[in-house]
Amino acid sequence: MKLIIGNKSVSSWSMRPWVCMRHFGISFDEILVKLDLPDTTLEILKYSPTGKVPALEDQGFWIWESVAIMEYLHEKYPEKKMYPVEIKTRARARSLVMEMHAGFAKMRDILSFNARKQHKNFDFSGAAEDIARVKTIWTQCLQESKGPFLFGEFTIVDAMFVPVVGRFQTYGVPVEGAVKDYYEAILALPAVKAWYHEASLENFVATNHL
Ligand SMILES: N[C@@H](CCC(=O)N[C@@H](CS)C(=O)NCC(=O)O)C(=O)O
Numbered sequence: 001m002k003l004i005i006g007n008k009s010v011s012s013w014s015m016r017p018w019v020c021m022r023h024f025g026i027s028f029d030e031i032l033v034k035l036d037l038p039d040t041t042l043e044i045l046k047y048s049p050t051g052k053v054p055a056l057e058d059q060g061f062w063i064w065e066s067v068a069i070m071e072y073l074h075e076k077y078p079e080k081k082m083y084p085v086e087i088k089t090r091a092r093a094r095s096l097v098m099e100m101h102a103g104f105a106k107m108r109d110i111l112s113f114n115a116r117k118q119h120k121n122f123d124f125s126g127a128a129e130d131i132a133r134v135k136t137i138w139t140q141c142l143q144e145s146k147g148p149f150l151f152g153e154f155t156i157v158d159a160m161f162v163p164v165v166g167r168f169q170t171y172g173v174p175v176e177g178a179v180k181d182y183y184e185a186i187l188a189l190p191a192v193k194a195w196y197h198e199a200s201l202e203n204f205v206a207t208n209h210l
Pocket of ligand 1: 053064066
């Protein structure tokens with residue numbers, strides 16, 4: 001399989017399936033398309049009809065959209081349990097995946113993903129409602145699952161929230177209690193550390209992406 005991604009420093013949508021595949025031990029070749037260059041869209045269009053990354057190739061078959069890619073992997077590798085096994089728990093997990101995919105516009109805009117930046121005294125009050133909703137989701141899930149991840153073991157839902165943890169880190173959003181434990185568990189994952197390490201080695205820059 002081939003996973004087409006954008007710059008690791010800014011491409012939060014690429015990060016989700018990349019971390020997911022690395023975490024679940026699904027091997028793939030990576031093709032990184034540099035974002036924000038004059039030929040970026042043309043380059044991505046070779047792989048993805050939307051002109052956006054990520055995209056996944058499996059034996060000549062192409063899938064685009066981060067969530068569709070992870071859903072495909074979940075179906076292809078059921079033994080990896082990338083979603084909770086119980087039907088209603090799985091439905092709840094998918095509600096959260098879609099909430100993350102479709103929502104949190106203010107947080108994505110004001111706290112745009114950047115794996116190489118660290119802000120002090122950043123004013124994130126414009127995204128306060130989104131941040132509060134994220135913390136509520138995490139608190140409720142962790143209360144029920146007892147952690148360390150939202151549904152116990154790491155699932156696609158956690159992959160969706162990995163870049164949110166990254167944003168909290170970059171912009172200094174305060175975390176405490178169970179939310180802090182979760183934040184730390186995500187940042188300690190080898191796949192997440194590997195993404196940040198590779199982002200730090202990128203010798204090209206791109207503007208922030210949502
Ligand atoms: N809904 C898409 C969003 C993909 C997206 O917006 N990707 C950005 C990078 S993070 C992109 O490809 N931008 C291309 C460009 O800006 O030229 C998904 O979930 O995969």
